[in-house]
Amino acid sequence: MTQKGNAWWKDKAVYQIYPRSFCDSNGDGIGDIPGITSKLDYLKDLGIGIMWLSPVYCSPNDDNGYDISNYRDIQKEFGTLKDMKKLISEAKKRDIRIIMDLVINHTSDEHPWFTESRKSTGNPYRDYYIWRKGKRNHKHSSDALQNQKPPNNWSSFFTGPAWHYDTLTDEFYLHLFSRKQPDLNYNNPKVLAEIKEILKFWLDLGISGFRCDVINVIYKSSLKDGKKRLALTGREHYVSQDGCHTILKELKRDVFSAYDCFTVGETVLVDTAMAHDLCSSERGELDMVFSFEHMDTDHINNKWFKTKFKPGKFIKVITKWQSCLDWNANYLENHDQIRSVSRFGNDTKYHDVSAKMLAVLLLTLRGTPFIYQGEEIGMTNAYFSDLSEIKDVESHYVNELAKKMHFPPSIRWKMIQKSSRDNARTPMQWNTQEHAGFSPKGKSEPWIRVNSNFRTINVENQSKNKDSILSFYKCLLSLRSGKKSILKGSFFALPGPKDVFCYEREFEDERCIILINFSQKTKKLTNVIQSHIKNGTILCSNYNHTDISCFVTLNPYEAVIIETSQGDKS
Numbered sequence: 001m002t003q004k005g006n007a008w009w010k011d012k013a014v015y016q017i018y019p020r021s022f023c024d025s026n027g028d029g030i031g032d033i034p035g036i037t038s039k040l041d042y043l044k045d046l047g048i049g050i051m052w053l054s055p056v057y058c059s060p061n062d063d064n065g066y067d068i069s070n071y072r073d074i075q076k077e078f079g080t081l082k083d084m085k086k087l088i089s090e091a092k093k094r095d096i097r098i099i100m101d102l103v104i105n106h107t108s109d110e111h112p113w114f115t116e117s118r119k120s121t122g123n124p125y126r127d128y129y130i131w132r133k134g135k136r137n138h139k140h141s142s143d144a145l146q147n148q149k150p151p152n153n154w155s156s157f158f159t160g161p162a163w164h165y166d167t168l169t170d171e172f173y174l175h176l177f178s179r180k181q182p183d184l185n186y187n188n189p190k191v192l193a194e195i196k197e198i199l200k201f202w203l204d205l206g207i208s209g210f211r212c213d214v215i216n217v218i219y220k221s222s223l224k225d226g227k228k229r230l231a232l233t234g235r236e237h238y239v240s241q242d243g244c245h246t247i248l249k250e251l252k253r254d255v256f257s258a259y260d261c262f263t264v265g266e267t268v269l270v271d272t273a274m275a276h277d278l279c280s281s282e283r284g285e286l287d288m289v290f291s292f293e294h295m296d297t298d299h300i301n302n303k304w305f306k307t308k309f310k311p312g313k314f315i316k317v318i319t320k321w322q323s324c325l326d327w328n329a330n331y332l333e334n335h336d337q338i339r340s341v342s343r344f345g346n347d348t349k350y351h352d353v354s355a356k357m358l359a360v361l362l363l364t365l366r367g368t369p370f371i372y373q374g375e376e377i378g379m380t381n382a383y384f385s386d387l388s389e390i391k392d393v394e395s396h397y398v399n400e401l402a403k404k405m406h407f408p409p410s411i412r413w414k415m416i417q418k419s420s421r422d423n424a425r426t427p428m429q430w431n432t433q434e435h436a437g438f439s440p441k442g443k444s445e446p447w448i449r450v451n452s453n454f455r456t457i458n459v460e461n462q463s464k465n466k467d468s469i470l471s472f473y474k475c476l477l478s479l480r481s482g483k484k485s486i487l488k489g490s491f492f493a494l495p496g497p498k499d500v501f502c503y504e505r506e507f508e509d510e511r512c513i514i515l516i517n518f519s520q521k522t523k524k525l526t527n528v529i530q531s532h533i534k535n536g537t538i539l540c541s542n543y544n545h546t547d548i549s550c551f552v553t554l555n556p557y558e559a560v561i562i563e564t565s566q567g568d569k570s
């Protein structure tokens with residue numbers, strides 16, 4: 001065991017793998033661990049230093065692995081513990097660290113703790129979960145459920161009440177997510193003791209940390225009714241509570257501090273102050289957090305009601321987070337979000353330049369960048385054609401709710417087609433062969449449909465092309481690793497034209513200015529920016545510009561990194 005030394009995770013870029021959709025080695029249509037191992041050279045060549053694996057533990061797959069039934073073993077369809085050990089050691093040979101997903105707000109309802117817990121109110125595992133009697137409904141029916149209401153008015157992240165009635169003991173259990181994801185009870189010290197042992201189990205196997213799923217909602221400080229809201233009624237009783245901070249400090253003290261590892265929290269509904277308290281280095285909780293505010297800039301209320309993307313809002317939110325937190329976990333995509341090029345760029349006419357523009361943003365902000373599989377080749381939304389193609393549990397819950405609310409089928413479908421998480425879960429596009437090279441030829445169909453644009457957008461084509469999005473990512477990752485200003489410099493926003501994000505990164509006497517045009521219009525640079533960059537050197541441009549003289553306008557979606565020197569600051 002090594003004592004945690006330097007913050008190595010600040011210098012590396014992370015690559016997120018959604019194992020089900022990355023690479024299927026045995027042709028059953030489902031991505032697997034040997035598949036991931038077979039792509040390690042690809043990841044090394046790309047230039048990433050850390051890999052985050054979405055859950056690979058045993059799971060009945062109600063929520064694709066985010067419902068865990070055994071924390072100490074690998075889901076059969078993904079392989080075995082032996083395969084996992086091999087992946088860890090092969091990654092290590094290539095200097096790639098692995099972090100795993102840690103899902104401890106809830107387990108699967110098929111986890112033995114829960115199957116025991118259900119059995120009786122006196123079962124030793126009863127208090128591993130949150131069970132309560134319902135409220136009386138003042139109805140008189142022979143059906144027990146008809147006579148009562150859930151214990152409080154909280155709603156679930158996946159729509160509907162956050163409680164499920166269980167006839168066996170005539171009580172309800174709490175589930176902030178799906179019915180098959182009962183929440184653990186962190187008022188029971190035995191639960192945290194179990195979790196600590198699970199963490200050690202994986203850290204001892206050689207993994208380098210965890211992405212902690214919905215970690216800031218694990219502690220419920222009361223079960224009182226919440227203030228009525230359009231979504232997530234009850235949240236004031238569980239978002240970032242004192243009890244959560246206490247647990248995180250305890251995990252750091254008793255487990256993480258003894259290993260050379262880091263943690264990134266997925267923290268929902270946080271503002272910058274909450275995020276600071278969860279991850280500032282002096283508090284000893286998490287090392288960094290994923291926030292959501294920038295992901296909330298293209299919809300009203302929730303992601304199912306999309307609005308036109310307004311770059312100004314997005315730029316303002318990112319600037320705020322860059323300025324308020326010392327270190328951000330930067331991301332534009334993950335397995336829960338639609339594809340960034342289809343969302344913040346343009347996936348038709350400007351596919352190539354806008355995907356590269358987003359790469360510049362992701363890899364030059366202050367913080368650790370997280371690239372999601374396929375982002376490096378500009379994978380787009382799936383444009384599914386029918387509900388039967390949709391696998392995600394959340395989309396189906398939402399469809400049911402919209403049906404109950406009498407939304408016409410065509411509106412329901414539009415909402416799901418645009419916003420379903422499945423947009424990011426289509427198989428990785430490796431080549432032009434059958435199944436995009438995700439599964440071997442002639443074997444089972446992939447578990448989810450391949451995006452029909454795989455013949456043009458794929459790794460093989462882009463590897464051969466020096467001007468591709470993939471080559472651009474490689475260049476940028478290598479540039480980043482050698483530039484102290486980009487790796488660890490301060491962030492300072494500069495006023496730019498509308499829809500253009502301008503900022504400066506500075507470390508000692510090295511300074512870079514980054515200009516990113518989020519619009520399809522040509523933009524004239526302000527005089528201030530022009531004077532800042534006039535003697536600079538272009539380090540990277542998605543239009544292959546190299547000459548700074550006469551650089552006065554930005555093309556549609558143009559992004560440039562310009563190195564300037566101290567002397568030029570006006």
Ligand code: ISL
Pocket residue numbers: 063066067103157177213214266268303335336394421
């Ligand atoms: O995807 C979302 C909304 O559409 C988010 O609210 C998401 O549910 C939230 O960010 C929590 O996500 C994490 O925990 C969920 C799981 O379904 C997600 O895949 C995971 O990233 C429950 O474990």
Ligand code: CA
Pocket residue numbers: 024025026027028029030031032077
């Ligand atoms: Ca497989």
